[in-house]
Amino acid sequence: MNVTVADGAGFCFGVKRALKIAFDAARKGDGPIVTLGPIIHNPQVVERLEDEGLRVVSELGEVDGGTLVVRSHGLPRRVFDDAASRGIDIVDATCPFVKQAQDRATQLEQEGYSVVVIGEEDHPEVLSITGNLERPATVVDGPRGLGEISKLPRVGIVCQTTQPLEHLTAVTDALLERTRELKVFNTICEATFARQESALKLAGRVDLMLVVGGKNSANTRRLWELCREAGCDAYHIETKDELEPEWFEGKREVGITGGASTPQWIIQEIVEAVEDT
Numbered sequence: 001m002n003v004t005v006a007d008g009a010g011f012c013f014g015v016k017r018a019l020k021i022a023f024d025a026a027r028k029g030d031g032p033i034v035t036l037g038p039i040i041h042n043p044q045v046v047e048r049l050e051d052e053g054l055r056v057v058s059e060l061g062e063v064d065g066g067t068l069v070v071r072s073h074g075l076p077r078r079v080f081d082d083a084a085s086r087g088i089d090i091v092d093a094t095c096p097f098v099k100q101a102q103d104r105a106t107q108l109e110q111e112g113y114s115v116v117v118i119g120e121e122d123h124p125e126v127l128s129i130t131g132n133l134e135r136p137a138t139v140v141d142g143p144r145g146l147g148e149i150s151k152l153p154r155v156g157i158v159c160q161t162t163q164p165l166e167h168l169t170a171v172t173d174a175l176l177e178r179t180r181e182l183k184v185f186n187t188i189c190e191a192t193f194a195r196q197e198s199a200l201k202l203a204g205r206v207d208l209m210l211v212v213g214g215k216n217s218a219n220t221r222r223l224w225e226l227c228r229e230a231g232c233d234a235y236h237i238e239t240k241d242e243l244e245p246e247w248f249e250g251k252r253e254v255g256i257t258g259g260a261s262t263p264q265w266i267i268q269e270i271v272e273a274v275e276d277t
């Protein structure tokens with residue numbers, strides 16, 4: 001079986017940076033070191049970090065002092081305030097590109113625009129963007145979610161950094177027809193663009209795509225959807241243990257890509273397992 005790994009598969013700049021910050025904080029080990037939710041959407045990496053002493057909690061009430069490492073997705077402002085009031089130190093590993101999306105949304109709000117965030121309503125990054133605003137924002141993942149917002153005279157748009165460009169253009173087009181003034185910040189990060197483009201290019205020339213990453217990783221799921229929408233057989237897996245021999249029957253060329261939170265060692269294990277098929 002011939003195996004090709006897509007350019008840019010695996011950890012992005014923001015995830016590498018967040019992991020380094022988290023490991024450094026764990027090594028200093030000053031009281032409990034925690035993250036609110038897993039630091040990245042990959043259970044295998046989270047297990048390794050737990051071995052280093054980084055605990056995952058679901059709320060700050062579970063922590064007594066110590067340090068909170070803010071994930072690359074960022075956090076709403078009220079959580080920073082809550083941590084400060086509990087005497088919890090903060091180590092902020094918010095990805096600079098996510099921070100930029102937060103800042104752009106704040107800028108739009110301050111300039112008097114009604115803010116629309118294109119993304120997944122419950123995604124931590126989206127919650128960090130809306131949670132840094134003074135007023136509620138509208139979150140949509142396509143034009144259908146716009147509802148009443150389309151009747152407002154001044155609307156400003158930002159995007160969850162891992163959204164596909166088509167979502168941004170579809171919402172922008174829909175609003176252009178119905179809004180007097182529209183300001184758009186394309187806050188999709190370059191790493192996401194590059195990864196999606198290289199996955200699509202590879203999907204166009206192989207018999208089968210394997211998309212590697214946490215089942216709870218939105219950007220990995222999106223890569224899988226893109227490969228399938230391109231007409232390629234594609235499977236979303238977390239580890240080599242999920243590979244099924246029948247997937248490879250009659251196939252010669254296999255492409256592999258991985259989400260922003262997929263470590264190289266997991267991709268490499270899958271490459272070796274497929275090459276041996």
Ligand code: SF4
Nearest residue numbers: 012014095097161189
């Ligand atoms: S995908 Fe982009 S925005 Fe998200 S963590 Fe990675 S580099 Fe940052």
